[in-house]
Amino acid sequence: MKMMRLATFSYFFLFIFACATTSNIITKDIRARMDLASAYMAKGQPRLALVELDKIKDRAKDIPYYHFLKGLVYLQLKEREKGILALNRAVKLDPAYGDAWHYLGLAYLLDKNEEKAIKCFEKALSIESYPTPELAAHNLALVYIQRGEIDRAICYEKKALTQNWRYLPSYLTLIKLFQKKEDIESAIMWAKKGIEAFPDNVELYFLLGENYLRLGKKQEAKKAFTEVLLLDKQCKTKFAKVARDYLDIL
Numbered sequence: 251m252k253m254m255r256l257a258t259f260s261y262f263f264l265f266i267f268a269c270a271t272t273s274n275i276i277t278k279d280i281r282a283r284m285d286l287a288s289a290y291m292a293k294g295q296p297r298l299a300l301v302e303l304d305k306i307k308d309r310a311k312d313i314p315y316y317h318f319l320k321g322l323v324y325l326q327l328k329e330r331e332k333g334i335l336a337l338n339r340a341v342k343l344d345p346a347y348g349d350a351w352h353y354l355g356l357a358y359l360l361d362k363n364e365e366k367a368i369k370c371f372e373k374a375l376s377i378e379s380y381p382t383p384e385l386a387a388h389n390l391a392l393v394y395i396q397r398g399e400i401d402r403a404i405c406y407e408k409k410a411l412t413q414n415w416r417y418l419p420s421y422l423t424l425i426k427l428f429q430k431k432e433d434i435e436s437a438i439m440w441a442k443k444g445i446e447a448f449p450d451n452v453e454l455y456f457l458l459g460e461n462y463l464r465l466g467k468k469q470e471a472k473k474a475f476t477e478v479l480l481l482d483k484q485c486k487t488k489f490a491k492v493a494r495d496y497l498d499i500l
Contacts (some may be wrong), residue, residue, distance in 0.1 A: 255386040256304075257365075258269075260395050263446075265444045272431070274288065276310075276313060276315070277309075278333055278464065279306070280306050280309060280313070280316075281339060282320055283302045283306045283310075284302075284303070284306075284310075284316060285301075286299075286301050286302045286316065287299040287302040287319055287323065290302065290318065291319075291322060291326060292324060294322045296324075296326035296327045297327070297476060298320075299323045299326075300320075300323050300324075300327070301366070302410065303316065303319060303320050304380070306410075312343065313343075314340045314341075314343040314344035314347050314350065315340070315432075317336045317337065317339040317340035317343065318336075318347070318349065318350045318353070320341040321333045321334070321335075321337035321339075321340060321350070321353065321354070321357070322353065322469070324336060325353075325356075325357055329358060330360050330361050331361075332397075333357050334354065334358065334361065335355045337350055337353055337354040337357055338354065340354075341354060341373075344417055345495075346377050347377075348374045348377040348379065348380025348381070348382075348383075348386075349374075349380070349381075349382075351370045351371075351373045351374040351377070351379070351386075351391075352370070352371065352374040352378075352382075352385055352386050354370045355367040355369075355370030355371040355374065355386065355389060356389065357367070358370060359389075359393070360402065364393055364396070367389075367404065368390065368393060369381075369385075371386040371389050371390045371393075372386075372390070374386040375387060375409075381415075382414075383413040384414040384417040384420065385393045385409070385410075385412040386405035387406045387409045387410035387413060387420075388406070388407065388410045388417070388419055388420055388423070390406045391403040391404075391406035391407045391410070391420070391423060392423075394406065395423075395427070399428055399429060403423075403427060403428050404428075407420040407423050407424045407427070408420075408424070415447055415450070416447045418444070418447075418451065421441075421443065421444030421447065421454065422441055422444070422453065422454070422457070423458050424440040425437045425440050425441050425444070425454075425461070426457075429461065429464075434461050434464045434465055435465075435471060437457070437461045437463065438461045438465075440470060441454055441455075441458035441461060442458065445458065450481060451481075451488050452478050452481050452482050452487050452490060453487075455474050455475075455477045455478045455481065455489075455493075456475070456478050456489035456492070456493055457470045458474040458488075459472075459473075459474030459475040459478065459493065459495070459496065463473060468500055471496070471500065472497060472500050474495075474496050475493040475496050476497065478490055478493035479493055479494060489498050
């Protein structure tokens, strides 16, 4: 469960450039400063990013994207309270700012406030213009996994895939959740669905093989493990190494 919790934060800075939007008119100078701050964040230099944002703090105080960026900078600096304040300012200025709600939810998770995190993720999901609802749905699932509410987590992972059928983390999580429920047929079904979306994914074939073994279907398992080795001929991944061991035994 701890590994699933950590996966929540792997998207922290992944979408700040593509998804962050604002309806406010931004001058070229303000845009340039914010773009430079984003570039510094991408390089892991949040303090330099903060310097650029501080240069425009008076002129950009009413721009949601400015506060969004500032919130992420503070989170990168591990200053959670300041990050939460900045992100709250962003959503106050623009209540339909889905990305800001999503990252505010992540910030609350870092602050160990699950209730507020859930509300933020649900708010992000309720916004039709939010471009990546699968992230909020997946993170809601991870919160409910931490709480031991497996069926609720499954519902949110399925919701994530209705929003984006090519979202790998939800396939992987669903397979493991159904394994936990000892519903191996469903785990196999989701592994197959995942392979339809990601036909070159080694882990999905490996999980398919393991679940076939759980049902005693050795021939089907051998085919899945063989596919793992075809995709990873040099056995660079742990999945290929274990798949090779399974095939030696089978």
